[in-house]
Amino acid sequence: MGTIKFKFLKDKAPKTCENFIKLTEKGFYDGTIFHRVIPNFMIQGGDPEGTGTGGPGYHIKAEFNDTKHVPGIVSMARSMDPDSAGSQFFICVAAVPHLDGQYTAFGKVIEGYDVVEKISKVKTLPGDKPVEPVIMKKVTIE
Numbered sequence: 001m002g003t004i005k006f007k008f009l010k011d012k013a014p015k016t017c018e019n020f021i022k023l024t025e026k027g028f029y030d031g032t033i034f035h036r037v038i039p040n041f042m043i044q045g046g047d048p049e050g051t052g053t054g055g056p057g058y059h060i061k062a063e064f065n066d067t068k069h070v071p072g073i074v075s076m077a078r079s080m081d082p083d084s085a086g087s088q089f090f091i092c093v094a095a096v097p098h099l100d101g102q103y104t105a106f107g108k109v110i111e112g113y114d115v116v117e118k119i120s121k122v123k124t125l126p127g128d129k130p131v132e133p134v135i136m137k138k139v140t141i142e
Contacts, residue, residue: 001134002115004091005142006074006107013063013106016076016085020106021141023056023087029139034119036128041096043119044077045136046088055086067105069096072116074107093120 008017023029028048035052036044047054062082067073073092076085085104092099093116109116123131 001118002112004109004112004115006072006091006109009065009067009106009108012065012067013104015060016063016104016106019060019087020089024139024141028056028087029136032136034130034134034136036090037120037122037124037130037134038128039120040094041120042090042092042094043116043134044088044090045134046077048087050133052088055088057086059084059086063104063106064101065105066101069099069103069105071095072109072113073105074109075099076104076106078103091116093117 010017029046032045032048033050034043034045035047035050062085069075069092071092071094075090075092077088077090078085091109119134122134125131
C-alpha cells in the first residue's frame with residue numbers, strides 16, 4: 001500500500017523508542033501484519049503471530065507522557081496491565097483523548113499518513129482483522 005515513516009519521540013519515551021529500534025534492527029517486524037484495524041480509531045500491528053496475543057517474549061515499563069493521541073501518533077499497545085507492552089503498536093487515525101496518559105506514545109507519522117488512512121479503511125472480519133492481510137514487508141530505521 002505504501003511507505004509510512006515516523007519520527008521517534010525519544011524525549012517522551014526513550015526506553016520505548018530503544019525497544020522498537022532494537023526489535024526493528026533484529027528484523028522482528030518484517031513480514032508481520034496489521035492485525036487489528038478499526039476505522040476512525042487506529043491500526044495495530046507488531047504481533048509476530050498476527051493474532052493480537054503475541055510479542056517479543058518480554059514486557060517493557062510504560063512511559064506515559066503528555067503527548068495527545070491525535071491522528072498520526074504511534075503508541076504502544078498493551079493489555080490491562082500498564083506495563084504489558086512488548087512489540088505491538090498502533091497508529092491513531094482519529095483524536096482519541098481517552099488514551100492520553102494511558103498508553104505510551106513514542107512516535108509521530110511524518111510521511112505516508114495517506115497510507116495509514118488507506119489501511120484504516122480496509123474491509124475487516126469480526127474481531128477487526130483485515131480480510132486481506134496488510135503486511136509490513138520491511139521495517140527499517142534511518
